[in-house]
Amino acid sequence: MRALVLSLIPCALLAQTPTQNPNIKPGWRWTYDSALTVVNTVRAGRSLKPASWPDGKRVAVLLSFDADNETISLRYGDPNPGHLSQMQYGARVGLDRVLKLLDQYQIPATFFIPAVSLRITPDMATKIKASGRHEFGIHGWIHEMNMTLPDSVERALLKRALDEQMAITGIKPTGYRAPSWNFSPNTLSILRDMGFRWESSLMADDSPYEILQNGQPTGMVELPVEWILDDAPLFDPRGNNYMNPRNLALVWMDEFDKAFEEGSMFILTMHPHVIGHRSRMVALELLVDHIRKTAGPRAWWATHGAAAEYVRKTANLGEPRPRTLP
Numbered sequence: 088m089r090a091l092v093l094s095l096i097p098c099a100l101l102a103q104t105p106t107q108n109p110n111i112k113p114g115w116r117w118t119y120d121s122a123l124t125v126v127n128t129v130r131a132g133r134s135l136k137p138a139s140w141p142d143g144k145r146v147a148v149l150l151s152f153d154a155d156n157e158t159i160s161l162r163y164g165d166p167n168p169g170h171l172s173q174m175q176y177g178a179r180v181g182l183d184r185v186l187k188l189l190d191q192y193q194i195p196a197t198f199f200i201p202a203v204s205l206r207i208t209p210d211m212a213t214k215i216k217a218s219g220r221h222e223f224g225i226h227g228w229i230h231e232m233n234m235t236l237p238d239s240v241e242r243a244l245l246k247r248a249l250d251e252q253m254a255i256t257g258i259k260p261t262g263y264r265a266p267s268w269n270f271s272p273n274t275l276s277i278l279r280d281m282g283f284r285w286e287s288s289l290m291a292d293d294s295p296y297e298i299l300q301n302g303q304p305t306g307m308v309e310l311p312v313e314w315i316l317d318d319a320p321l322f323d324p325r326g327n328n329y330m331n332p333r334n335l336a337l338v339w340m341d342e343f344d345k346a347f348e349e350g351s352m353f354i355l356t357m358h359p360h361v362i363g364h365r366s367r368m369v370a371l372e373l374l375v376d377h378i379r380k381t382a383g384p385r386a387w388w389a390t391h392g393a394a395a396e397y398v399r400k401t402a403n404l405g406e407p408r409p410r411t412l413p
């Protein structure tokens with residue numbers, strides 16, 4: 088029953104559920120050193136914000152689409168055809184609308200896709216590849232929640248996801264986004280061991296930064312996200328926080344305007360099964376229009392990978408550093 092209840096909660100909100108592990112001691116029983124160790128396991132290091140973006144552009148605009156589809160239900164074993172149909176909408180209808188808009192303005196985007204989602208609807212890969220502008224990122228095997236998994240299982244699922252995605256797309260992805268941004272204390276080690284160059288699930292800044300592991304530089308680029316800049320939490324018509332898409336577009340426009348003013352970066356996370364509905368596509372269209380009118384040629388529309396490699400170069404970050412195995 089719990090699995091079914093959980094499956095009704097939007098993907099994004101699940102990541103806010105605290106880890107319910109009775110073996111974890113509350114913080115007031117920790118020593119100060121224990122607190123420091125936990126905080127330093129994965130932490131933001133130096134900013135990689137460039138003085139300007141390519142060709143002197145002032146702001147980077149990175150659109151990402153997490154094509155989760157049915158894996159939102161499947162990860163908890165939910166066999167409800169109604170729930171599955173709501174998610175199938177993403178591949179069946181939403182993705183085409185998204186790609187049409189991106190084609191209209193020649194905008195590149197990054198598509199993070201769980202391997203099982205891609206396996207269920209492999210023609211998503213063909214559609215996404217058609218323009219030659221877009222990029223694939225890894226988004227887990229079946230949208231698993233990393234915080235609930237031991238290292239060995241998280242590692243095995245990610246390896247399987249990488250192999251599966253490469254088999255279907257023919258492309259080796261360089262970046263990762265944790266399903267529901269659920270990044271475990273083991274995730275960074277796994278990403279480093281598997282040769283990822285950037286990741287996009289953490290939230291310590293508005294601009295790119297280097298991730299530190301146990302206080303040490305890793306050479307791994309973080310492209311930070313935020314729930315403010317995600318379509319899922321406020322677009323659940325059965326939730327308590329449903330927001331008029333046109334009003335939500337105003338929030339995103341304000342986020343963009345500050346990013347433009349500060350010369351930083353604007354990342355928006357969306358899902359074809361969420362944003363791909365008619366009234367919500369209006370919100371995305373309003374946003375794209377606003378960015379084009381406000382920044383014009385001073386906006387750099389880029390994939391996550393292109394942005395990560397640009398800041399790696401401008402910040403003299405060098406290559407990702409191999410992890411010293413314990």
Ligand SMILES: [Zn+2]
Pocket residue numbers: 098153155226230266267
């Ligand atoms: Zn997702």
